[in-house]
Amino acid sequence: MELDIEHQKKVFGLVGRNISYSFSKGYFTEKFQGLGLDDYSYENFDLADISEIANVLQTPHLAGLNVTIPYKETVMAHLDKVSLKAQKVGAVNTIRITKKGNTKGFNTDVYGFKKALEPLLQPHHFRALILGTGGASKAVAFALNKLGIFYTFVSREDKPGMIDYDRINATTFDNYQIVVNCTPLGTHPNISDCPPLPYEYFTDKHIAFDLVYNPSETEFMKRAAKYGAVTKNGYEMLVFQAEKAWSIWNK
Template identity: 35%
Template sequence: MTAPPPLAQVIGDPIAQSKSPLIHRFWLEKLGLPGDYTAEHVTADGVAEYLEASRTQPGWAGCNVTMPHKQSIIPLLDALDPVAEKLGAVNTVVRSENGSLTGYNTDAGGFLEPLSEELANNHLFRMARIIGTGGAARAIIANLADQGFTLVVAGRDPAKARRLLDELAPHGEHHAIDISHFSDPTDFAFDDREGCMDLIVNASPLGMTGNAPLPFDLTHAPPRSIVYDIVTSPVETPLLKNARRAGFRTIGGLSMLIGQADIAFEKFYGERPPRDCDPALMELLSQ
């Protein structure tokens, strides 16, 4: 009997805004591969039932995992990749031939991909101001610490931000603060940033369609900062618009989304995606 074509999905609550189906279907079509990728609305109470039904579904290859399930899904899996285990967050689940489910975290690689050229340079100092303490923030905190950044993590609960730093970046003089610190203008005189790398990262859902705005005043961004917003809906967030007007370099959430999807696509379908088609994919996702 012919095996059914592979099916992968993305689960979350909400999920209607997800652009992952567009990305994976675009790559499947470009490569001429059989298979599909769909979005499934799964609530917190329905994750266990979803996984049990899916692991026996013919052709089901796995799923991507978005808010709010990146941590709560872990006890329901059979195994964790070392990176996912270290980060304590899963955004990709892959089913093996025997039906077991392994959790991975591709957020880390996806986040760093658009920074790779800059990170290849030597810097006198690296600092990142990170807003958010959720599942995506965990990967960002751990990986930027590994890249030699001093971190300032801002959240509604500074104690949670401190716990994340102690867990994921125990070495270095990192700081945890209340998110309100960044909401009001500052007249702080930044020192000369020549030879330094400064990042401003929104790793929270603030600024996303349907969510509260992000309270960040750009006077907190040192000169020559790179402003990186992982939100993908809208594609052009208020933070990115304002940062670009102010002359900062910017990176949007689509860059991270495509980077992490690249890793997941190969796990689901067994082939690398056609990254030479990125400009056309970006145009599609921006519509």
């Protein structure tokens, strides 16, 4: 059921870096057309540095923003308020802007990932490896915690509480049944890239979830599927988080 939306000119957009490929602009433009919201528009705000968001926030009729790599964490310092959940996660991917120009940050990635992963879960899925340590990985960790799934971060550097890629072996895959790629590796146009894993240890007991959605089947997914793993890309997660953002903007 769609919300009762006040029909007046409104501008929404995506803040990130190198975002011409992004899902959001096409998705929301099509949504506005479908709802007959001719005065609504969605723009990409490609920023070299997050400090430039001050200029973005001066955009006339701006009502809401999505935030993507690499600004989900650093954007928080530039907002008037941040929701309690987003504070706990440590990352913001949705911003609501009032008519007075006040800003509040939210995290809808948690909701999106949880909704997308749940249908795949089986009783033997109780530990997860999270590849990457950015804002998206924090949302994934928060969602996994909500689902009661233990997780460990994987980083290129050996940091406290994390493991590096060089330490991942057959025993690791015995102990961890879910692998979530939260890095941009494999994103178009660099479609041959993938996280440096020993893919031969994937089995049909594993889930390989890639937050990348372009291409629809990433190299990470292809290599995991070769050994029987259940694979999923980030498209459904994006749709869920986008719809959650839409409801936040229209509250």
